Amino acid sequence: PSITSYSSISAFHAKLAQSKRILAVCGAGLSAASGLPTFRGAGGLWRNHDAMTLATPEAFEADPGLVWMFYAYRRHMALKAKPNPAHYALAELARRRPGFMCLSQNVDNLHVRASHPSSQLKLLHGSLFAIKCTECSWTDPNNTLDPFCPSLAPASDDSPSPALLDPKNPLAHVPREELPRCPECKTGLQRPGVVWFGEALDEQMLRDIDEWIAREQVDMVLVVGTSGTVWPAAGFAEQARSGGGKGGKKQGGTTTSVVTVNMELDGGRGYLSKNDFGFEGDAGELLPKLLE
Numbered sequence: 001p002s003i004t005s006y007s008s009i010s011a012f013h014a015k016l017a018q019s020k021r022i023l024a025v026c027g028a029g030l031s032a033a034s035g036l037p038t039f040r041g042a043g044g045l046w047r048n049h050d051a052m053t054l055a056t057p058e059a060f061e062a063d064p065g066l067v068w069m070f071y072a073y074r075r076h077m078a079l080k081a082k083p084n085p086a087h088y089a090l091a092e093l094a095r096r097r098p099g100f101m102c103l104s105q106n107v108d109n110l111h112v113r114a115s116h117p118s119s120q121l122k123l124l125h126g127s128l129f130a131i132k133c134t135e136c137s138w139t140d141p142n143n144t145l146d147p148f149c150p151s152l153a154p155a156s157d158d159s160p161s162p163a164l165l166d167p168k169n170p171l172a173h174v175p176r177e178e179l180p181r182c183p184e185c186k187t188g189l190q191r192p193g194v195v196w197f198g199e200a201l202d203e204q205m206l207r208d209i210d211e212w213i214a215r216e217q218v219d220m221v222l223v224v225g226t227s228g229t230v231w232p233a234a235g236f237a238e239q240a241r242s243g244g245g246k247g248g249k250k251q252g253g254t255t256t257s258v259v260t261v262n263m264e265l266d267g268g269r270g271y272l273s274k275n276d277f278g279f280e281g282d283a284g285e286l287l288p289k290l291l292e
């Protein structure tokens with residue numbers, strides 16, 4: 001059966017009403033309604049570069065000016081964007097339900113700007129606005145400078161936009177020397193505090209998530225606007241369903257429902273167990289209706 005055959009809003013509301021422990025795993029599709037592009041599919045290209053190839057330590061090492069221009073542009077766009085009704089619906093769910101935890105892969109700060117309670121939010125891939133050093137442990141946790149530095153000003157210039165996005169328009173090469181250095185060690189470069197491919201997620205955060213999942217039965221997992229292709233985020237829904245593995249208490253009687261909310265149910269990872277739900281459409285429209 002297709003996952004859409006389980007998409008009865010009233011059945012979903014009945015399950016939600018009974019659910020004490022709810023986990024959300026969010027991705028870029030959540031912020032699509034705020035006008036921010038996703039990574040895969042339409043909008044996943046920045047100039048001629050696949051966004052994925054820029055989100056690596058190797059790309060930053062090879063051309064920090066290019067990678068910084070990409071992130072400076074993303075910072076500028078995220079600052080201009082506003083949280084959408086889905087961010088507010090999740091923040092409101094957190095306030096109403098102490099047993100709700102939101103794991104987000106998004107780095108755009110829109111959950112925080114929607115006043116999502118911080119104890120019920122884990123930013124898996126960091127933040128565009130948390131700056132850190134490539135060499136030492138220096139951090140600047142909330143830096144919203146825009147432009148980030150004079151040489152990155154083209155990324156914050158709205159007037160020629162989308163000129164910056166058009167690969168036919170030349171982009172000035174920004175040499176390493178023109179990028180801000182770490183004020184502490186004076187040798188490293190400042191870099192965005194996001195998690196690139198091959199880099200580890202924060203260890204303590206991962207331990208806290210494992211513990212949260214294993215503590216008691218998770219009744220419902222909302223998988224919102226993510227392609228479910230990037231690990232470890234892609235594994236949390238199944239981890240919750242199986243009771244968190246070692247130490248997890250899977251008690252008889254109830255089952256975990258995985259609820260996929262995605263523009264394309266095939267585009268996000270579809271779950272087909274009998275207790276699952278799938279809702280196809282814009283998360284910005286669907287989540288407020290589902291969580292009201």
Ligand code: BJW
Pocket residue numbers: 026027028029030032033038039040041052055105106107125194195196197198199200201224225226227228229230231232261262263264267268269281282283284
């Ligand atoms: C809508 C919508 C609308 C559109 N409404 N929906 C196990 C197996 C295989 C590989 C690995 C593994 N464990 C680790 C790895 C390696 C790697 C990995 O996962 N590789 C895969 C590609 C296979 N993982 C890592 O390297 C991670 N580190 C790690 O695990 O360290 C230890 C380790 C290292 C190496 C080996 C083994 C262990 C780190 C991953 C960091 C990911 N970082 C990025 C960049 C962050 C900075 C930045 O923003 O630039 O995070 S990559 C990028 O993908 C970004 C996103 O958070 C992430 C997920 O993407 P997301 O959010 O799902 O977006 P999309 O675009 O993919 O999907 C959007 C969805 O929305 C689609 O489904 C649309 O249909 C939908 N949609 N509009 C609702 N309006």
